[in-house]
Amino acid sequence: MIPTDWSRAAAPSLDDIEAIARSEFARLPEGFRALCGDVACMVQEFPDEEVIVDLELETEFDILGLFQGADMAERDSLCGRPEPTMIFLYRRPILDYWCEHAINLGELVRHVLIHEIGHHFGLSDDDMEKIEGA
Numbered sequence: 001m002i003p004t005d006w007s008r009a010a011a012p013s014l015d016d017i018e019a020i021a022r023s024e025f026a027r028l029p030e031g032f033r034a035l036c037g038d039v040a041c042m043v044q045e046f047p048d049e050e051v052i053v054d055l056e057l058e059t060e061f062d063i064l065g066l067f068q069g070a071d072m073a074e075r076d077s078l079c080g081r082p083e084p085t086m087i088f089l090y091r092r093p094i095l096d097y098w099c100e101h102a103i104n105l106g107e108l109v110r111h112v113l114i115h116e117i118g119h120h121f122g123l124s125d126d127d128m129e130k131i132e133g134a
Helices: 014-027 028-034 050-054 072-077 089-099 105-120 125-133
Strands: 037-043 063-068 085-088
Touching: 014 037, 014 085, 014 089, 014 105, 063 105, 085 089, 085 105, 089 105, 105 125
Parallel strands: 037 085
Antiparallel strands: 063 085
């Protein structure tokens, strides 16, 4: 049902996107989640300037999320002092993409999570598609 009173409609907040991300992450297959270790998910409006420069982005809308942290081999070699593993989700680029495509917001956040984790650990697109279907 389409709401008729748009004066009360609001875009999902940072907290809303974080809640969606927590829910979608919990639904991912256990073995896939285990790749991340103790991952923290942070939602920001946009990537910071360092990310934009490092990834040579044309605009801050060119990235929906980013995985930062050591892979499993690096974590094991750091003798119990690994760098924190973080998944950053960028609210405004996600909402922009969501508005332009016919996709459920939860499905989009799940897609971003899977691809950020998968790319970091070198999974193929086929592997990630199988996980998305699970």
